[in-house]
Amino acid sequence: MDWRDQGIVLNTRKHGETSVILEMFTESHGRHAGVVRGGISRKMTPILQPGGQLDVTWRARLEEHIGSFTVEPVRSRAAALSDRMALAGLNAVTALLAFCLPDREPHPALYARTMPLLDLLGQNDLWPLAYLRWELALLEEMGFGLDLGACAVTGATEGLTHVSPRSGRAVSRAGAGEWADRLLPLPQVLLGQGDAPDCEIVTAFATTGYFLTEKLAPELGHKPLPEARGRFVDLFTRRAAGR
Numbered sequence: 439m440d441w442r443d444q445g446i447v448l449n450t451r452k453h454g455e456t457s458v459i460l461e462m463f464t465e466s467h468g469r470h471a472g473v474v475r476g477g478i479s480r481k482m483t484p485i486l487q488p489g490g491q492l493d494v495t496w497r498a499r500l501e502e503h504i505g506s507f508t509v510e511p512v513r514s515r516a517a518a519l520s521d522r523m524a525l526a527g528l529n530a531v532t533a534l535l536a537f538c539l540p541d542r543e544p545h546p547a548l549y550a551r552t553m554p555l556l557d558l559l560g561q562n563d564l565w566p567l568a569y570l571r572w573e574l575a576l577l578e579e580m581g582f583g584l585d586l587g588a589c590a591v592t593g594a595t596e597g598l599t600h601v602s603p604r605s606g607r608a609v610s611r612a613g614a615g616e617w618a619d620r621l622l623p624l625p626q627v628l629l630g631q632g633d634a635p636d637c638e639i640v641t642a643f644a645t646t647g648y649f650l651t652e653k654l655a656p657e658l659g660h661k662p663l664p665e666a667r668g669r670f671v672d673l674f675t676r677r678a679a680g681r
Contacts, residue, residue, distance in 0.1 A: 439505070440497040443467050444512060446552065447490045450477060460486060460507055461536060462494060465549050470570035471537040472496050472507035482509075488532045489515040489556055496570045509586055518559040523677070526670040527565055531555065531572070538580055538654065548579045566674050567634050570627065573646045582606065582653045584646075586629055589613045600624050603652070622648055636678035643671045 445464030453459045463469050472494075476482055485492070491513040498505030516595030518524035531552065539545060556571045558565050577583050584606045586596045591613030600609040600621035614621055625641045626632035651663050 439499070439501045439503075440495060441467060442493070442495045443492065443553070444493050445470075446532070446535075446549075446556065447486055447488050447492060447654070448532045449488055450474075450486050458482075458486065458669070459504070459554050460509070462492065462507075463535050463539065463549065464494065465546060466544055467496075468541070468543040468545055469535065470496065470542055470636050472498075472505045474507050474509060482514065484510060484514070485511045487514070487516055487519070489517075489518060491527045491556075513578070514651070515556060515559055518627065521562070522560045522562050523562045523670075523673060526600060526673045527569055528556070528559055528665070529663070529666040533666035534573075534650075537661070537664050538576065538658070545579055548575060551575045566636070567627070569670075570639055570642050570646065573643075574628070577642075577646065577649055577654065580654055580657075582649050584608075584628070584649070588623065598629065600625055601628075602670040603648060606649060606653075636674075640675050641673075643674070647671065 443466050445462040448461045448463055450458040450460050453473055456478055457473050457475050460474045460481060461471045464506045474482065474632040477486060488509060493510040493512050496505050496507045512591055518528045551572055555568050558568050586608040588608065589610040590602055590605060590607035592610055597610045598608040598614065599611045600614045600618060601624045602609055603622050604648065608624055609621055622645045623641050625638040627634040627638040628642050655661060655663050
């Protein structure tokens with residue numbers, strides 16, 4: 439059994455004395471792991487950094503085996519390691535992918551959204567909004583997409599101000615009524631409207647975070663959401679507040 443593909447490094451963990459188990463998000467084979475012989479060497483360690491893009495060949499005697507990777511670097515994103523915001527964002531993306539994606543199940547649409555997001559690493563004026571849109575795409579891909587086109591109560595397409603925590607549908611101010619304090623905020627940035635100020639993005643992260651934590655995570659066995667996501671959001675929130 440063998441195949442060749444390109445993908446994004448999610449993480450590595452030591453295996454034996456000199457090897458690592460490499461976990462990739464590949465374009466055609468989804469989240470996939472394999473052993474890299476000599477993966478802890480000085481030559482290989484820089485290549486296997488999270489976020490890096492690799493051309494990989496996977497081989498195994500049987501399909502159900504973990505198999506082994508041979509790798510060739512395509513693109514390094516090591517520059518992100520020197521920027522605190524970029525590094526936090528990179529860690530959030532790779533941790534969420536490793537957390538959410540089923541083993542060996544292709545998700546080409548999400549892969550296509552992830553590559554340009556990682557290409558923006560280091561552009562801290564663009565990254566938070568791009569990352570927010572990526573979280574929305576991740577929720578959609580995992581079956582928990584938000585339906586923000588019209589009010590769930592009145593059907594109105596204007597004046598949308600809230601999101602139902604139960605259904606993920608938009609609710610207008612008029613539709614919310616006395617239930618407003620039980621609903622999640624719907625900042626204009628989630629509707630693709632307005633100038634997307636940092637304060638709105640912070641509010642939007644609270645809303646997407648609710649669905650990641652309260653809807654998606656329980657479907658994955660009640661595992662806690664990766665801390666890397668919270669660290670990135672906290673860092674951005676402090677920046678938005680001028681701290």
